[in-house]
Amino acid sequence: MKIDKYGTQDPASARLRQVPPVLRAREFHLYTQGGKRLVDLWQYGGAAVLGHTQGSLLREVKNSAERGLFTPFPHPLGNRFIKALSRLFPGNPCRVYADEAALRRALVAGGFAEAAEAPFPDPAVRSSPSEVLSLWRPFLPGLEKKEAPLLLVPVLPWVLAPKALVFHPNLDPEAQGFPPSDLLSPVLLAGAIRAIHNLFLEPERGQGNFPQIRGALSQGMWRRQGIYLHYGEALDEEAYTALFLRFLEAGFLLPPDKHGPLILPGALSKGEEAKLAGLLY
Numbered sequence: 001m002k003i004d005k006y007g008t009q010d011p012a013s014a015r016l017r018q019v020p021p022v023l024r025a026r027e028f029h030l031y032t033q034g035g036k037r038l039v040d041l042w043q044y045g046g047a048a049v050l051g052h053t054q055g056s057l058l059r060e061v062k063n064s065a066e067r068g069l070f071t072p073f074p075h076p077l078g079n080r081f082i083k084a085l086s087r088l089f090p091g092n093p094c095r096v097y098a099d100e101a102a103l104r105r106a107l108v109a110g111g112f113a114e115a116a117e118a119p120f121p122d123p124a125v126r127s128s129p130s131e132v133l134s135l136w137r138p139f140l141p142g143l144e145k146k147e148a149p150l151l152l153v154p155v156l157p158w159v160l161a162p163k164a165l166v167f168h169p170n171l172d173p174e175a176q177g178f179p180p181s182d183l184l185s186p187v188l189l190a191g192a193i194r195a196i197h198n199l200f201l202e203p204e205r206g207q208g209n210f211p212q213i214r215g216a217l218s219q220g221m222w223r224r225q226g227i228y229l230h231y232g233e234a235l236d237e238e239a240y241t242a243l244f245l246r247f248l249e250a251g252f253l254l255p256p257d258k259h260g261p262l263i264l265p266g267a268l269s270k271g272e273e274a275k276l277a278g279l280l281y
Helices: 011-016 055-066 076-088 100-109 186-201 211-217 237-250 270-280
Strands: 022-026 029-032 037-040 094-097 134-136 150-152 163-166 222-225 228-231
Touching: 011 237, 055 186, 076 094, 076 163, 076 186, 094 100, 100 163, 211 222, 211 270, 237 270
Parallel strands: 134 150
Antiparallel strands: 022 029, 029 037, 094 163, 150 163, 222 228
């Protein structure tokens, strides 16, 4: 449970605890202990943007796990992960870190002290991302042209997913003072590599062609950038909790953090699309 500096429960954690126990996740649905099916509009902050059960990803992870490769020893997969990143950002230097804390330490060492605690600007919910650094969102183009380092959000729906910084080709991470990449478990690297390659196999994921939702968005309070939606007005924590619970009752999981984007799923039944369009209106 996240606790803020005042010793109280973080609002996002409190909202997530309102969700019934989830026993199974498949594609873009969650199945709860009480037999309810939820459409996942959070997708773990975008890490599960291709769904929770990518078969090829699971096979890669299983193969590495069966070899006992859980310990972060040097392994060829480290270089292969950097090579996979280069498919997304050709010619851009990269650094890969074990977790967010290591990532933030690296940003501070590289001269970006303001990144020590501040939330990373999210282009899915802001029209003008920070000129310093930004989250990177799959299927939201244009960020690769920025001069500053980007925070890459790996498409890997695990808490222990590696974090990566991608730099402009003219910026030398070593000269800037960024530490070298961390050694990572080959099990994690195998999944992250496959997840990145999977992005190129599903270009249609970025379309989000739902006509009923498109009609609702033209009249409602939600704003859209590709498959990412955000509420058009700033909501306080109490108002967002009410919105979160209204969607949850209808069978849809919103991001527990009010600053995160709603992410349209890769597929919806006609009934689900109609119900979601009604909520978005």
